[in-house]
Every structure is written in C-alpha cells, then in structure tokens.
Amino acid sequence: MSEFLIDGGVRLEGSIGVQTSKNALLPIICGALLVEGEVVLKNVAPYLDVENLLDIVKRCDVKIEHEFGAVVLDASSAKPSLIPSALSKQLRASILLLGAFVGRFRHARVTFPGGCEIGLRPIDLHLNALRELGVIIEENHGIINCDASNLRGGVVMLDFASVGATENIILASVLGAEEVTILNAAREPEIVDLSNFLNRCGANIVGAGTNEIVIKPVKKLFPIEYEPIKDRIVGCTYLLAGAITHGNIEVRGVKYAQNISFLKKLCQSGCQLNIKSDTITLKSPKTFQTVDMIETNVYPAFPTDLQSPFVALLSIIKGVCIVRENVFESRFKYVPELIKMGAKIKVKNNVALIEGVEKLSGAEVWATDLRGGAGLILAALCANGYTTIHNANHILRGYSNLAENLGSLGARIKYK
Numbered sequence: 001m002s003e004f005l006i007d008g009g010v011r012l013e014g015s016i017g018v019q020t021s022k023n024a025l026l027p028i029i030c031g032a033l034l035v036e037g038e039v040v041l042k043n044v045a046p047y048l049d050v051e052n053l054l055d056i057v058k059r060c061d062v063k064i065e066h067e068f069g070a071v072v073l074d075a076s077s078a079k080p081s082l083i084p085s086a087l088s089k090q091l092r093a094s095i096l097l098l099g100a101f102v103g104r105f106r107h108a109r110v111t112f113p114g115g116c117e118i119g120l121r122p123i124d125l126h127l128n129a130l131r132e133l134g135v136i137i138e139e140n141h142g143i144i145n146c147d148a149s150n151l152r153g154g155v156v157m158l159d160f161a162s163v164g165a166t167e168n169i170i171l172a173s174v175l176g177a178e179e180v181t182i183l184n185a186a187r188e189p190e191i192v193d194l195s196n197f198l199n200r201c202g203a204n205i206v207g208a209g210t211n212e213i214v215i216k217p218v219k220k221l222f223p224i225e226y227e228p229i230k231d232r233i234v235g236c237t238y239l240l241a242g243a244i245t246h247g248n249i250e251v252r253g254v255k256y257a258q259n260i261s262f263l264k265k266l267c268q269s270g271c272q273l274n275i276k277s278d279t280i281t282l283k284s285p286k287t288f289q290t291v292d293m294i295e296t297n298v299y300p301a302f303p304t305d306l307q308s309p310f311v312a313l314l315s316i317i318k319g320v321c322i323v324r325e326n327v328f329e330s331r332f333k334y335v336p337e338l339i340k341m342g343a344k345i346k347v348k349n350n351v352a353l354i355e356g357v358e359k360l361s362g363a364e365v366w367a368t369d370l371r372g373g374a375g376l377i378l379a380a381l382c383a384n385g386y387t388t389i390h391n392a393n394h395i396l397r398g399y400s401n402l403a404e405n406l407g408s409l410g411a412r413i414k415y416k
C-alpha cells in the first residue's frame with residue numbers, strides 16, 4: 001500500500017519538463033512486436049503501466065533491455081503466449097496484444113484486459129472490427145481465441161471512435177494481406193504517434209489524425225530508434241498544479257495544438273498563458289472566474305483524462321460550474337473523496353455540478369483510479385494542512401516521479 005503525503009498551500013514556481021506519453025508508449029510497445037530486430041524507444045518514463053506491459057511482453061519471448069532511459073525490444077523470437085489473467089487485468093492496454101499477435105502470427109489467445117475502473121469498458125468494437133477483417137473469434141472461459149489465417153482487407157466503420165479499437169485494427173493490418181480502411185477512426189495524437197512509429201519501420205499508413213485511416217499492407221517492418229511524443233495529459237496536469245496553487249510555472253513539452261479545448265477553459269478561468277512552440281508558461285490569477293460547461297468527448301474535444309484534474313480546480317472557483325462526462329460512465333468515483341476535503345459537488349448520472357468553496361482542507365483520501373487520483377493530488381496541493389492519498393499505485397500508472405517533479409516546483413510532497 002503506497003501513499004502520497006502532501007502539506008498543501010505552497011505556490012508552485014519554476015520550470016518543469018514533461019516525459020514521454022504513456023498512452024503513446026503502450027501501443028508502440030505492442031507495435032514493436034511486429035518488428036524483427038531491435039527497436040529502441042528513447043526517453044521511456046517509468047510509468048507503472050509501461051513497466052507492467054513490458055513484463056507481459058517479456059513473457060512472449062521478447063528480449064528487453066533498459067539502457068539510460070531507453071528501452072530496447074527485440075521481438076525476433078517472439079511467440080504469442082497466453083498471458084495470465086492476473087497480469088492482463090493490470091492494464092487495459094494488454095488488449096492491444098490482440099492486434100499485434102493477429103498481425104504477426106495470424107493467431108492469438110488473450111485474456112480480457114483490466115485497467116482503471118471508470119466504466120464497463122467492453123471490447124466489442126475491437127472484436128467486431130477484427131471479425132470484419134476475417135478473423136474467427138471464439139470466447140471461452142474468459143479467453144479470446146483468434147484464428148486469423150484468412151485475414152483480409154476491407155472497410156471497417158467504428159460505431160464509436162475508440163482509441164484502443166483504432167490502434168488494434170492498425171496493429172492487425174500493417175502486415176496484413178489486403179488494404180484496410182478505418183472509418184470513424186479515433187484522431188488522438190497517440191494514434192498519430194503509433195502510425196508515425198510504424199511508418200518509420202516501413203509500414204504504409206495514411207490518414208492518422210483524421211477519421212479515415214488507410215493501411216496498405218507491407219511484407220516486413222524494420223528496426224528503428226524512436227522517441228514517442230510527450231504526455232499531453234501529464235503536461236496539462238502540471239499546468240493545473242500551477243493554476244490551483246496560484247503559482248507561476250513553465251511547462252516544457254506541452255503543445256498548444258494538442259490541448260486547445262483544455263487551454264481555452266484554463267484561460268477562461270483567468271489564468272494567463274504564454275504559449276511558445278512546445279512550452280507554455282502559466283500565471284495564475286488572484287481571483288478565478290467560473291468557466292462555461294465542460295463536456296468531455298473524443299479528441300479534439302475536452303479530454304476525459306483531464307476531467308477530474310479540472311474539477312479539482314473548479315472546486316475552488318467561486319460560483320457554479322458544470323461538467324458533463326461523455327466518454328466513461330463511472331468517471332466521477334473520486335468525487336466523494338474530494339468532498340472529504342471540503343469540495344461542494346453534486347453528481348447526477350454523467351453530470352457534476354461544482355459550487356466553488358474558498359478553501360479545501362487536508363484529509364485522508366483514497367485514489368479510486370489514475371486520473372481521479374491526479375485530481376486529489378491537485379486538491380491536496382492547494383488545501384490547508386496535510387492530505388494523505390492512499391492507493392497511490394493508481395496514480396503511478398500514469399505519472400512517473402511525481403513527488404520529485406512537483407517537489408522541484410516547491411510542493412511539499414512525499415511518496416512512501
């Protein structure tokens with residue numbers, strides 16, 4: 001049982017850099033399974049989810065070495081081993097092995113994935129898409145068996161622009177037999193990064209970043225060195241840490257173009273932003289203003305992953321703000337914990353009504369999931385007195401060296 005201990009009320013000041021993106025790294029690691037030879041991923045931050053996926057991939061006979069922050073993966077002798085359910089339950093991204101195995105070996109046996117408990121999180125879109133590409137899928141006792149010996153091309157129209165389903169179709173198709181077109185594809189920057197990585201290895205993917213992606217199959221992928229994009233969610237969480245503590249901070253590695261919906265709301269709250277190519281400087285106002293209703297949705301709308309961190313800020317803005325969560329049905333689980341810290345929030349179905357209070361106060365709280373936990377960290381940074389955040393493991397999944405990083409900006413935070 002790990003925890004963060006935070007003595008709140010310190011204005012954050014200084015400059016901080018953002019690490020590589022967790023949600024870009026996870027599909028790219030699965031993509032490395034399609035390559036015969038050494039893939040070097042540079043600047044890999046030690047997120048718990050990434051470490052867990054590397055452990056899983058090792059069990060498929062992928063050789064893995066860590067060298068000065070880089071991870072070297074060699075999948076030349078990889079096998080599509082069945083991963084024990086206890087491991088794949090640790091992270092949602094384990095489902096991406098399905099596409100990688102189908103693409104490389106034409107068969108796969110995987111167990112159902114786990115991940116943050118933020119909703120039902122079914123995988124029907126992933127499985128239906130593969131079925132449309134000729135994969136025969138049987139589900140028995142929690143194991144998904146895929147026979148892709150007749151893998152074919154075609155047009156796959158997603159009912160919802162799912163990030164994971166889009167990634168799985170790409171992974172299954174780059175070494176396929178025929179051209180695949182994905183309609184209503186997810187447009188997240190992490191999809192673009194997966195496509196850039198695979199294209200650098202020799203794949204032929206066009207249209208990533210739009211809702212129509214075309215994958216023309218190639219025979220083989222070649223080893224490369226690659227540095228994934230920076231983590232937009234971590235970058236924006238740091239900006240919020242500056243804002244909520246009435247601080248003045250510079251965040252390096254956060255791009256305006258990837259965060260427009262979020263940055264608009266931050267400006268509306270009264271924060272002053274100075275935006276350079278990939279550095280944003282934030283000056284927090286003396287008095288915040290309420291923001292218009294926030295609606296989370298698929299990229300480029302306001303990201304669901306920043307919903308709880310932003311609610312932490314709204315909880316100290318005088319007046320009433322409304323947030324509607326449109327992506328995951330259980331993403332307000334952290335609210336009772338924020339209420340323990342003095343926040344006034346009412347939740348009905350997928351809508352939260354936040355009535356700002358003057359000050360939050362330190363309390364003993366429990367992280368319910370990764371981003372909900374990040375919201376509690378932010379609340380604790382501005383609260384009066386001490387906060388203990390239990391279940392810190394949830395937070396480590398997507399924020400690495402958080403105590404050191406926030407500490408470098410002046411926060412009094414310990415991890416133990």
Ligand code: EPZ
Pocket residue numbers: 023026092093116119120121122123124125126127160161162163164165186190304305327328329370371398
């Ligand atoms: C990715 O999850 C991210 N995870 C999530 O990050 C992020 O919140 C989410 O995209 C949305 O941006 C990774 O990249 C590893 P989806 P994913 O498939 O792929 C429903 C974080 O904190 N759905 O786009 O699982 C699903 O239930 C996290 O870093 C189906 O119904 O997201 C959800 O309501 C958590 N059937 C919605 O679609 C399916 O087969 C969006 O899910 C698949 C999804």
